Structure formats: structure tokens, C-alpha cells
Amino acid sequence: MQRVWAIIERDLRKFQHSPFLMFASLVLPLSQLVILGYAFGGNLKHLKVGVVDQDGGMGAVKVREMLQAVGATAKTFSTVDYSNLGRAVSDLRNGRLNGVVDIPPHFTRDLLARADPRLGLVVDNTDNFTASTLEGTLTSLVNDYYLNGIDARRQPTLQLKTVEVYGYTPYIKFLFPGIIALSIFITAMIGGGIIFIDDKARGLHEGYLVTPITKTELILGFNLAGAFKGVLAGLVLTIFGSLIAGVPHPLDPMRTFKMLLVICPAATAFISMMFLLMVRISDPLVPRAIFGVLNTLLYFPSGAVYPVNAFPRWMRVIATVDPFTYAVHGFRTLLLKNTGFGAIAGDVAFLVVFSVIMTAAATALFQRTV
Amino acid sequence: MDDIEVEKITKRFGDFTAVDEISFTVGHGETFGLLGPNGAGKSTLIRMLTTLTPPTAGSARVLGHDVVREAGAVRKSIGVIPQVMTSDLDLTAEENMTIFARLYGVPKDRRKHVIRELLAAVQLADWLDKPVRTFSGGMRRRLEIARGLVHEPKIFFLDEPTTGLDPVSRVAVWEMIEQLKRERDLTVLITTHYLEEADKLCNRVAIVDHGKLVALDSPLKLKATIPGNNVLEVSFSRVPDGWSETLRALPEVSQVTATDHVFRIASNNGPRTTVELFEAARRADISVASLSVQSTTLDDVFVHYTGRQLRDAPQENLHYDMSFMYKPR
Ligand SMILES: Nc1ncnc2c1ncn2[C@@H]1O[C@H](COP(=O)(O)OP(=O)(O)OP(=O)(O)O)[C@@H](O)[C@H]1O
Ligand SMILES: [Mg+2]
Numbered sequence: 073m074q075r076v077w078a079i080i081e082r083d084l085r086k087f088q089h090s091p092f093l094m095f096a097s098l099v100l101p102l103s104q105l106v107i108l109g110y111a112f113g114g115n116l117k118h119l120k121v122g123v124v125d126q127d128g129g130m131g132a133v134k135v136r137e138m139l140q141a142v143g144a145t146a147k148t149f150s151t152v153d154y155s156n157l158g159r160a161v162s163d164l165r166n167g168r169l170n171g172v173v174d175i176p177p178h179f180t181r182d183l184l185a186r187a188d189p190r191l192g193l194v195v196d197n198t199d200n201f202t203a204s205t206l207e208g209t210l211t212s213l214v215n216d217y218y219l220n221g222i223d224a225r226r227q228p229t230l231q232l233k234t235v236e237v238y239g240y241t242p243y244i245k246f247l248f249p250g251i252i253a254l255s256i257f258i259t260a261m262i263g264g265g266i267i268f269i270d271d272k273a274r275g276l277h278e279g280y281l282v283t284p285i286t287k288t289e290l291i292l293g294f295n296l297a298g299a300f301k302g303v304l305a306g307l308v309l310t311i312f313g314s315l316i317a318g319v320p321h322p323l324d325p326m327r328t329f330k331m332l333l334v335i336c337p338a339a340t341a342f343i344s345m346m347f348l349l350m351v352r353i354s355d356p357l358v359p360r361a362i363f364g365v366l367n368t369l370l371y372f373p374s375g376a377v378y379p380v381n382a383f384p385r386w387m388r389v390i391a392t393v394d395p396f397t398y399a400v401h402g403f404r405t406l407l408l409k410n411t412g413f414g415a416i417a418g419d420v421a422f423l424v425v426f427s428v429i430m431t432a433a434a435t436a437l438f439q440r441t442v
Numbered sequence: 443m444d445d446i447e448v449e450k451i452t453k454r455f456g457d458f459t460a461v462d463e464i465s466f467t468v469g470h471g472e473t474f475g476l477l478g479p480n481g482a483g484k485s486t487l488i489r490m491l492t493t494l495t496p497p498t499a500g501s502a503r504v505l506g507h508d509v510v511r512e513a514g515a516v517r518k519s520i521g522v523i524p525q526v527m528t529s530d531l532d533l534t535a536e537e538n539m540t541i542f543a544r545l546y547g548v549p550k551d552r553r554k555h556v557i558r559e560l561l562a563a564v565q566l567a568d569w570l571d572k573p574v575r576t577f578s579g580g581m582r583r584r585l586e587i588a589r590g591l592v593h594e595p596k597i598f599f600l601d602e603p604t605t606g607l608d609p610v611s612r613v614a615v616w617e618m619i620e621q622l623k624r625e626r627d628l629t630v631l632i633t634t635h636y637l638e639e640a641d642k643l644c645n646r647v648a649i650v651d652h653g654k655l656v657a658l659d660s661p662l663k664l665k666a667t668i669p670g671n672n673v674l675e676v677s678f679s680r681v682p683d684g685w686s687e688t689l690r691a692l693p694e695v696s697q698v699t700a701t702d703h704v705f706r707i708a709s710n711n712g713p714r715t716t717v718e719l720f721e722a723a724r725r726a727d728i729s730v731a732s733l734s735v736q737s738t739t740l741d742d743v744f745v746h747y748t749g750r751q752l753r754d755a756p757q758e759n760l761h762y763d764m765s766f767m768y769k770p771r
Contacts, residue, residue, distance in 0.1 A: 074544055074547055075544065075545050075547070077544065078541050078542075078544035078545045079541075079545075081540075081541060081544070082530065082533070082537075082541045085532075085533055085537055086530065086532045086533060089532045089533065089573065090532050274526065274528070275524055275525075275526035275527075275528050276528050276530065278494060278524045278526075278528060279522075279524060279528035279542075280545065281493075281494055282492050282493065282494060282517060282520070282522040282524075283517060283542065283545040283546055284514055284517045284518050284545070284546065284547070285545055441493075441494055441495050441496055442489065442494050442495060
């Protein structure tokens with residue numbers, strides 16, 4: 073055990089003397105949290121919608137009033153009047169408009185005759201986000217129109233009312249748990265990947281291997297030291313990230329304790345996976361080269377930035393074996409729902425089992441000779 | 443029983459033989475040198491003796507322990523300084539030493555004392571708490587020498603401890619190795635490609651070339667075994683046909699080798715050969731462009747056994763050279 077401590081002590085002293093690692097593993101996740109959180113989090117606003125009134129009747133006037141009302145209050149879009157559909161669509165193509173609402177001739181007549189009146193919406197479907205926002209807004213508008221407007225007698229066919237259990241969650245909060253996992257992962261990438269292989273290539277490991285240390289002790293030492301640094305990064309990010317993302321009570325002791333229950337096995341899982349990947353590598357370029365690949369392969373399918381349910385099947389398979397998935401799920405459960413131990417037990421169990429398997433495999437593959 | 447016993451040890455990488463059936467023994471208290479050019483197989487041999495690489499064939503015992511079957515016992519009893527500098531730049535001298543003291547299981551109450559004593563022995567006592575990053579190459583090497591002795595081993599392996607150091611630091615390192623060896627009753631196995639180093643430090647020298655042991659004896663005897671007491675290095679204004687043969691036929695000449703118009707002539711009587719040499723040149727109507735006469739050195743021994751000079755050897759093995767990725771020193 074003395075020898076395990078020697079490895080840990082060495083790693084932590086190195087870390088203490090050059091805190092660059094800590095800095096690096098906090099800056100990238102924090103900047104992602106801020107930039108991605110705000111970039112993807114907001115509702116679309118200030119879109120421009122052309123309105124072509126080919127009807128001119130009182131039904132059309134009513135539609136235009138409602139569109140203008142949206143522009144004035146929700147600021148989702150503002151309207152521009154066009155007399156010619158062709159010109160409006162050409163402006164849409166040129167990017168001067170985000171959508172065109174077409175009120176066809178005979179709209180008022182059809183409305184009054186209850187002969188299935190139609191409104192046209194032309195969207196730029198190269199930008200699906202904008203298109204679906206406009207579609208959604210207009211659909212609800214049209215529904216309102218039929219329900220409360222002229223056609224009050226028409227029965228609603230379906231009314232869906234959403235009940236939100238946790239109150240409104242902005243995207244930055246949704247993203248936050250993934251960012252904590254990312255910071256732990258980056259610590260593992262730098263400490264267990266880059267620094268580990270550089271030390272090896274510089275012959276530092278040769279220095280250890282001529283001492284009586286066993287390979288189990290060596291791997292245990294590297295793993296524990298790496299995990300410790302990951303836990304530190306995870307904790308710091310939990311606190312700073314809570315402030316940025318607006319999670320209440322960033323220092324709540326009970327939640328911090330529960331967070332540690334997930335952070336510790338998550339850090340161990342990442343670092344032990346890293347050592348397994350690096351156990352037979354000696355070229356210092358390899359960890360640098362696979363940094364981005366690993367990040368993409370593990371971070372994005374985990375549900376950290378987008379719900380797993382939206383993924384194709386093959387990606388959900390990755391998510392199932394990806395330690396990120398469980399870390400993110402555990403953090404999200406604790407930070408956004410503040411639930412009890414039961415909700416994170418499965419995540420913790422997966423991470424622990426995963427760590428044990430990775431460490432065992434790395435120990436089996438580790439060569440004590442050079 | 444000798445401290446180190448090597449029996450037909452062989453290492454192959456694929457079908458390349460890096461170390462080829464080398465055998466030797468090193469007695470207690472000896473300083474044994476492995477002398478050879480880059481790529482000769484010195485490090486590979488040391489790696490096998492220090493349990494880092496298993497031999498392909500043959501065997502070796504250190505203090506009676508087999509390096510493969512009893513690797514643990516071997517590791518406990520040896521100190522090793524690898525060829526590349528392995529001290530941790532981010533840590534201080536004392537921290538570097540402490541980590542290794544712990545790895546070797548030196549009890550806590552002895553650690554501090556041993557470390558201070560060793561750092562004083564390599565004249566780094568004042569640098570105890572300074573980060574190794576601020577050290578010169580020679581200081582790093584001395585720190586590593588101290589580190590290798592932190593568990594007070596009886597056998598000390600050093601792989602090219604002075605390569606890359608300036609001449610002054612090199613001499614300082616030699617003196618430290620000699621002193622430590624005397625004070626601590628060490629058996630030392632050292633590899634080098636500096637002939638002066640082998641000559642000055644070693645009781646016996648093994649010349650290794652292309653993985654093979656080509657000669658083994660004390661530096662004095664090695665020098666005595668080769669023909670000639672003097673070596674003439676001479677070049678001429680022009681080299682006539684059959685000139686080597688003419689030179690070989692001169693009185694007292696025992697061997698002639700030519701490299702790039704420079705002739706190395708081993709002679710049993712330097713002055714006499716020199717006189718005859720000028721006479722021969724006059725007869726052939728050429729002049730002597732340069733001439734030096736020296737007494738035999740290990741260099742000549744090396745040329746004698748390998749047919750080339752040590753300094754002609756191919757340049758640095760870059761296997762571990764990552765300097766391009768890091769700041770200098
Ligand atoms: N792991 C390896 N795989 C393949 N070839 C190797 C390996 N290690 C060493 N060699 C080769 O074996 C030969 C001997 O190498 P070694 O490092 O033992 O030489 P050396 O005498 O120590 O040279 P130097 O003075 O450069 O340190 C070299 O040709 C080297 O390329
Ligand atoms: Mg070498």
C-alpha cells in the first residue's frame with residue numbers, strides 16, 4: 073500500500089505544482105456551458121413574416137390583426153405586408169423573410185360558408201428550427217382563431233394540455249449535468265491519456281518498473297490519483313456551474329453529498345477506461361489524436377446535449393454502454409429534480425461495475441516489461 | 443558466486459538480434475564497463491539484467507537471483523539509472539527522492555536521513571527543495587544517481603550516465619560515481635560510448651558491437667593485446683596504387699587501416715616507423731600532408747576489434763527522443 077501511495081503522492085504533487093490541468097479541465101466545460109447553453113437555449117425571436125392578403129375581406133383583416141398582435145407581444149415575429157405572393161416568396165428565398173403567410177382569395181367567403189377555409193404558410197425548410205417554430209406558432213394561432221373567432225360554433229377536436237412537473241427548465245440547466253461529466257472526462261483525458269503517455273514515452277515509467285512495485289499497485293495508484301483529480305474538477309464545476317446555470321443553493325450540503333456519490337464513481341469510470349485504452353500505447357501523439365474522437369463518441373450520444381430518445385437505435389446502443397450516459401443521468405436527477413438515493417442507485421451501480429471491469433482488463437493487459 | 447552472472451544472453455526483436463549470446467561475470471566491488479557505439483545493444487542488455495525486458499534466450503543472475511524467475515528479489519537489490527533522464531521536472535529534488543524511497547519501501551524514519559545524506563554526497567544539498575525544472579543536465583544526472591541509491595542497494599546499474607553532459611559535468615559525475623562506490627561498497631555496471639570514461643572508471647571493459655561481445659579485459663590488458671605501442675595517423679598529398687601494402691611492409695608496422703585517405707598505422711616503434719615513412723613517401727614522390735603519433739588508447743582497441751572508430755558510429759538512437767515536443771531541458 074505504501075507503494076500505491078507513492079504513485080498517488082507523486083501525481084498529486086505534480087498536479088499541485090502545475091495546476092494547468094485543473095485549469096484546462098474547467099475552462100472548456102465552463103465555456104461550453106455558457107456558449108451552448110445560451111446559444112441553443114433561447115426561443116426564436118424577431119423572425120420576419122410576409123403577409124400576402126389576396127382576399128381583402130373581413131376574415132383576412134382578422135387574421136392580420138392576430139399576426140400583428142403576436143409580433144407586438146411575444147416578439148416571435150413581425151409582419152411585412154406584400155401585395156404579390158411571387159415577390160414575397162422570392163424575398164423568402166433571398167433570406168429577407170423567414171416565412172410567408174398567404175391569405176388566398178375567397179378566404180372570407182369560405183369562412184362564412186364554412187367551406188373549409190385555408191391559410192397558406194410558406195417556410196424556408198433549409199432551417200428546420202425556424203420553420204417549425206413558425207409552424208407551431210401559426211397552428212396555435214389558427215386554432216385560437218377557429219375557437220374564439222368567428223367560427224365559435226366549431227367543436228374542438230382535440231385539446232392537449234401539458235402539465236410540467238418541474239417547472240420550466242431552460243436549456244442551460246438541461247445541459248449543465250453533461251458539462252460536469254465533461255469536466256471529469258477532460259481531466260481523465262489529460263491526466264490518464266496525455267500526461268500518462270508522455271511520462272511513459274519520456275521513460276519515467278521505466279524508472280518505476282525497476283522498483284519492486286507490482287503492476288496492480290501501479291495501476292491502482294494511477295487510477296486513484298486520476299480519480300481524485302476528476303472528483304476535484306467535478307466538484308468545482310458543480311459549484312461554479314450551478315451559479316452560471318441558475319441552479320438554486322449551489323452549496324446545499326445534502327445535495328453535494330449525493331453529487332459526490334455519483335462524481336466519485338464517474339471519475340473512477342472515466343480514468344479506468346482511459347487507462348485501459350492507453351495500456352499498450354506508447355506514442356504521445358495517440359492520446360492527442362483520439363481526444364476529439366472519444367469526446368464526440370461518448371459525450372454526444374450520452375444525452376448530455378439532446379435527449380437520448382431522439383437518437384436512432386445504433387446511437388442508443390452506444391448510450392447504453394457509455395459511462396457518460398449514467399453520469400449525466402445521475403447528475404441531472406440530482407441537480408434538476410433533487411431526488412433521493414433511489415433515483416441514482418442504478419447510475420452509481422453501473423459506474424462502479426464499469427470501473428471494476430475496466431481496471432481488471434487494464435491490469436490484465438498491462439505489461440510490466442518494456 | 444559473482445554478483446552478476448550472464449550466460450549466453452540473447453534478445454531478438456523480430457528477426458533482428460539486438461544482443462547476441464553475450465556471457466560475462468562481474469565480481470563483487472568491480473566496476474564493469476560495457477563499451478559500444480549507438481545501437482550496439484548496451485541498453486537492451488542492461489534492461490534484461492534489470493528485469494525490464496525478458497531475454498529471448500540465455501539467462502542472467504544478479505546476486506544469485508534469476509532475472510526472470512526471481513525478478514522481485516533482483517529489483518529489491520539493485521539500483522538503476524536508465525539512459526533517459528527520468529527525474530520528474532515538476533517535483534523538487536527531495537520529492538523525487540521521497541517517491542522512490544517509498545516505492546522501495548524505505549521506512550519513514552530512515553527516509554529523510556538517507557535522502558539528505560545522498561543529496562549531500564552528490565553535492566545537491568542546497569537544492570533539496572528546488573524544482574528539478576531549474577536543474578542543469580549534470581545536476582539532474584547527479585540527482586538521479588542519488589535517487590538510484592535511496593534504498594542502499596549493493597549493485598548499481600548506470601546506462602550512459604554522462605552522455606550529453608559537457609566535459610566538466612562529466613568529470614564531476616565520474617568522481618561522484620567513484621566516491622559513492624568506494625563509500626558504499628558497490629558493484630557497478632556502467633555502459634558508455636566514451637572511451638576515456640571506460641578507461642578511467644572501469645576495472646574491466648567489455649566491448650560490444652552489433653549485439654556481440656568482441657573483447658573483454660581490463661583497459662590496460664586490452665591496450666596491451668592489440669599490436670603496436672604507437673599509432674600513427676597520417677595523410678599524404680596523393681595516394682599511389684598499392685600504398686597500403688607499401689606502408690604495411692615498413693619495419694615495425696603491425697597493422698594498417700585506411701579511412702578517407704587517412705591511414706592509421708599500428709607500430710611497435712613509432713619513431714622508427716615515422717622515419718621510414720618519410721623515406722617511402724620521398725621515393726614515391728609524394729609528400730606527407732599530416733602526421734600524428736600517439737600511444738595506444740582504448741580507441742585503438744576499439745578500432746582493432748570492430749574495424750571502425752567509435753565516433754563513426756551512427757548517430758543517436760531516437761527511440762526515446764521526444765525533445766521536439768517539449769521545452770528545452
Ligand atoms: N523495443 C525494441 N524494438 C525493436 N528494436 C529495438 C527495441 N529496442 C532496441 N531495439 C534495437 O536494438 C538495437 C540495440 O539498441 P540499444 O538501445 O540496446 O542500443 P544501445 O547500445 O543502448 O545504443 P545507444 O548508445 O544509442 O543507447 C538498436 O538497433 C535498436 O534499434
Ligand atoms: Mg542505450
